[in-house]
Amino acid sequence: MAVPVSQMYSVASYVLSNKLRGVKRYPLVLMLEPLFRCNLACAGCGKIQYPDHILDKRLTPEQCWAAADECGAPIVAIPGGEPLIHPEIGRIVEGLVAQKRYLYVCTNAILLERKLKEFTPSKYLTFSVHMDGLKNEHDMAVCRDGVYEIAVKAIKEALKLGHRVTTNTTLFDDANPDRVRQFFDEMMDLGVEGMMISPGYSYHKAPDQQHFLKKARTKDLFSKILSRPKGSWKFNQSPLFLDFLMGKREYQCTPWGNPTYNVFGWQRPCYLLQEGYATTFRELLETTEWQDYGTSKNEKCAECMVHCGYEASAVSDTFGTVSGFARTAKLTMVPTSR
Amino acid sequence: MTDTKSHDTDGSISLEGRVFRPASAAELAEAVELAFDYRGDVTLGLASGEIIAGYLFNRHAKGECPSIEFFPEDAATPRTIVYSAILSIAFTGEDTANGKSWESWASKKESERRAEAQKVEEEARSRGLL
Numbered sequence: 001m002a003v004p005v006s007q008m009y010s011v012a013s014y015v016l017s018n019k020l021r022g023v024k025r026y027p028l029v030l031m032l033e034p035l036f037r038c039n040l041a042c043a044g045c046g047k048i049q050y051p052d053h054i055l056d057k058r059l060t061p062e063q064c065w066a067a068a069d070e071c072g073a074p075i076v077a078i079p080g081g082e083p084l085i086h087p088e089i090g091r092i093v094e095g096l097v098a099q100k101r102y103l104y105v106c107t108n109a110i111l112l113e114r115k116l117k118e119f120t121p122s123k124y125l126t127f128s129v130h131m132d133g134l135k136n137e138h139d140m141a142v143c144r145d146g147v148y149e150i151a152v153k154a155i156k157e158a159l160k161l162g163h164r165v166t167t168n169t170t171l172f173d174d175a176n177p178d179r180v181r182q183f184f185d186e187m188m189d190l191g192v193e194g195m196m197i198s199p200g201y202s203y204h205k206a207p208d209q210q211h212f213l214k215k216a217r218t219k220d221l222f223s224k225i226l227s228r229p230k231g232s233w234k235f236n237q238s239p240l241f242l243d244f245l246m247g248k249r250e251y252q253c254t255p256w257g258n259p260t261y262n263v264f265g266w267q268r269p270c271y272l273l274q275e276g277y278a279t280t281f282r283e284l285l286e287t288t289e290w291q292d293y294g295t296s297k298n299e300k301c302a303e304c305m306v307h308c309g310y311e312a313s314a315v316s317d318t319f320g321t322v323s324g325f326a327r328t329a330k331l332t333m334v335p336t337s338r
Numbered sequence: 339m340t341d342t343k344s345h346d347t348d349g350s351i352s353l354e355g356r357v358f359r360p361a362s363a364a365e366l367a368e369a370v371e372l373a374f375d376y377r378g379d380v381t382l383g384l385a386s387g388e389i390i391a392g393y394l395f396n397r398h399a400k401g402e403c404p405s406i407e408f409f410p411e412d413a414a415t416p417r418t419i420v421y422s423a424i425l426s427i428a429f430t431g432e433d434t435a436n437g438k439s440w441e442s443w444a445s446k447k448e449s450e451r452r453a454e455a456q457k458v459e460e461e462a463r464s465r466g467l468l
Contacts, residue, residue, distance in 0.1 A: 039467035041458040043443030049377040049434040277396045
């Protein structure tokens with residue numbers, strides 16, 4: 001099983017408790033961006049294009065802990081920028097682990113091997129290493145030769161020290177399904193706990209028919225990649241989200257499921273779109289015009305199938321419908337039945 | 339995941355270098371929206387005579403007293419400035435998103451890609467980030 005039972009139990013009890021209390025909107029994963037600065041400049045990355053004085057700003061550990069506490073999500077993902085650049089990342093992680101949040105530090109792993117001494121292995125802490133494919137594809141995606149090999153070395157060292165390690169992979173429509181399947185084999189051979197995959201988000205002010213084609217291509221690509229899955233593959237994400245990527249289930253986006261906090265505040269409405277900021281999480285929930293976002297509601301959302309909008313929808317399906325629960329149970333017990 | 343590839347500005351004209359002196363509230367609101375979407379610093383000319391450069395990261399366009407939130411380039415904390423205090427908005431900083439799409443990268447010659455990658459790596463190294 002890719003996700004430890006204690007983590008599954010924690011998330012399940014959190015979701016069920018919110019459902020039983022009739023809470024309409026609750027967060028599942030806090031996307032905590034303690035800085036925007038990165039040591040890579042991946043082509044097309046929408047997270048790092050800022051003036052230097054903004055890239056030099058950092059959230060303090062206290063701001064990070066307060067955001068997690070205020071939000072209350074059981075899972076915290078720390079992307080960025082590159083979080084390991086943050087001089088106080090060790091303290092940030094320590095405080096969030098003390099809060100018993102399940103924490104995913106999303107890193108390109110360039111600094112990971114050197115920084116590992118700052119972290120204590122814990123069931124709450126996972127290094128989620130950015131890997132966009134096999135060596136050629138990954139180095140092309142991150143625009144620097146040699147990064148794949150650095151990341152592989154760091155993964156091995158982190159595993160040796162007893163850390164939880166997963167990979168996160170963004171795929172675009174130029175991905176080769178056979179190469180992606182080989183990549184899955186290679187990652188599982190490394191010994192990672194599980195893999196996370198998502199389609200990239202590419203916003204073009206294009207006519208709607210192109211959006212639909214794009215979405216259809218995404219489903220086609222993920223169907224080719226995920227059909228006939230190997231028993232050795234483990235995914236650290238909702239099985240129903242993978243069904244959704246393959247076009248087997250339809251969901252509406254849950255933009256409040258993965259709220260984003262960074263040096264500007266609480267980002268509206270989601271991790272990808274920047275339509276403004278709220279000062280508090282409560283303000284974000286209460287004053288964002290949620291009805292304006294999601295598939296068929298907003299041009300910017302038309303072709304999006306990204307995890308930050310739909311993974312929470314998939315988890316809600318698991319605990320909100322009999323068919324969702326049954327399908328999740330089946331795919332968890334027999335992953336090759338997809 | 340950190341790859342979002344969400345700012346494809348290729349094909350559109352960057353606002354870098356443009357100066358807006360709105361003649362009405364509607365024009366001002368439009369200029370503020372452009373500045374909010376802009377991935378570079380802007381310079382504001384205020385009614386008080388103050389000229390201030392920085393990053394406009396938020397705006398509250400609705401309500402009786404619309405305002406922006408703005409990180410001056412030399413300040414640790416943001417400032418709130420009401421729309422009515424703004425006389426001009428100049429797009430003075432580099433448009434950091436311009437030409438940064440995946441398509442733009444992929445269409446470059448191998449030699450151009452290598453040169454750009456080396457420049458980024460050297461910059462990261464000089465900042466002590468590698």
